[in-house]
Amino acid sequence: MLGVRRKIMVAVDGSAVSDKAVHEAVWLACCQDGKFKNKIFAVFVKADRLRDYDDMFVKGVAAEGEINERWQQILDHAFLVIKKLAAEKDIPLEIIVVEGEPAASINHLAHKHDIDLLVIGSTGKGAMKRAFLGSVSAEVIEHAPCGVYVVRA
Numbered sequence: 001m002l003g004v005r006r007k008i009m010v011a012v013d014g015s016a017v018s019d020k021a022v023h024e025a026v027w028l029a030c031c032q033d034g035k036f037k038n039k040i041f042a043v044f045v046k047a048d049r050l051r052d053y054d055d056m057f058v059k060g061v062a063a064e065g066e067i068n069e070r071w072q073q074i075l076d077h078a079f080l081v082i083k084k085l086a087a088e089k090d091i092p093l094e095i096i097v098v099e100g101e102p103a104a105s106i107n108h109l110a111h112k113h114d115i116d117l118l119v120i121g122s123t124g125k126g127a128m129k130r131a132f133l134g135s136v137s138a139e140v141i142e143h144a145p146c147g148v149y150v151v152r153a
């Protein structure tokens with residue numbers, strides 16, 4: 001519907017695929033020539049999966065302060081592209097970081113913010129090479145409270 005602001009949520013995990021998803025989300029947000037600007041919510045879920053990002057932490061050698069610093073670097077990197085593109089295109093952006101299980105948290109946030117469309121990568125940071133879907137995207141699709149746009153790797 002023209003003139004109605006749409007709420008688009010993009011799930012980022014710092015992978016190249018989620019950066020592709022960010023580009024698509026921005027493109028979708030720019031598509032509508034309405035009175036109001038669409039809004040993008042970018043969400044990163046801090047799961048107990050730092051091992052996806054850094055082998056050092058698997059071995060348990062990092063101190064608490066180091067871990068927090070590493071998380072901050074990961075978050076800065078994960079949100080880099082969406083922050084840049086949203087600023088360039090003047091799209092309202094809300095950054096959300098939560099702790100929890102990724103798929104359930106993403107779907108919960110989509111429901112909570114009354115999101116119109118979720119944008120997600122087919123795969124992400126996981127090391128395992130899959131045919132199409134990672135475990136997070138598969139579960140998001142299954143339980144999402146709205147439509148899901150899956151961006152292929």
Ligand SMILES: Nc1ncnc2c1ncn2[C@@H]1O[C@H](COP(=O)(O)OP(=O)(O)OP(=O)(O)O)[C@@H](O)[C@H]1O
Nearest residue numbers: 011012013018045121123124125126134135136137
């Ligand atoms: N922790 C997360 N926070 C936000 N979005 C995420 C998170 N993990 C994954 N995603 C989103 O889901 C997409 C698919 O990632 P997924 O984790 O399903 O695949 P994978 O990492 O290749 O496989 P797996 O994690 O099952 O080993 C990512 O491109 C991203 O959009």
Ligand SMILES: [Mg+2]
Nearest residue numbers: 124125126134
């Ligand atoms: Mg993953």
